[in-house]
């Protein structure tokens with residue numbers, strides 16, 4: 001009997017605490033999911049965020065975006081929206097960026113500086129990859145240039161893009177399984 005009372009009390013208090021956490025978690029997950037899926041939503045500050053959409057056309061010499069059909073541009077956005085985590089989404093995008101080291105001739109006396117890189121950007125199109133400029137890369141995937149910069153910085157240091165947001169809230173795991181990763185790589189090769 002006593003044991004049962006104890007168990008009841010324990011259950012009730014746990015329920016009360018987890019109720020609060022659940023509301024927070026629910027809100028956090030709802031915003032996170034909407035962000036990944038590129039859906040319209042209100043962010044944590046209560047501001048309206050518009051659905052993910054194609055950005056402005058690039059103005060580079062090659063006019064990359066004018067050579068790509070509207071259907072292909074739209075399907076890039078759909079593809080991005082269909083990933084179920086930000087890490088997987090970022091890893092997919094990172095696989096479309098190619099890092100190349102810049103080799104410069106310098107006098108022997110000069111102290112070697114940090115290695116410098118240049119980046120090539122691609123979009124996945126009809127089963128292959130097509131090189132585009134940086135602006136077209138961000139516009140076609142509906143991501144900001146700031147996000148592109150973040151991916152490039154991670155590429156420089158050979159890091160996987162791990163989403164650290166929300167880490168303070170506890171045990172939520174942001175790790176990508178090796179299996180998921182190899183699936184993405186298959187997709188982009």
Ligand SMILES: [Zn+2]
Nearest residue numbers: 058060064133
């Ligand atoms: Zn361009």
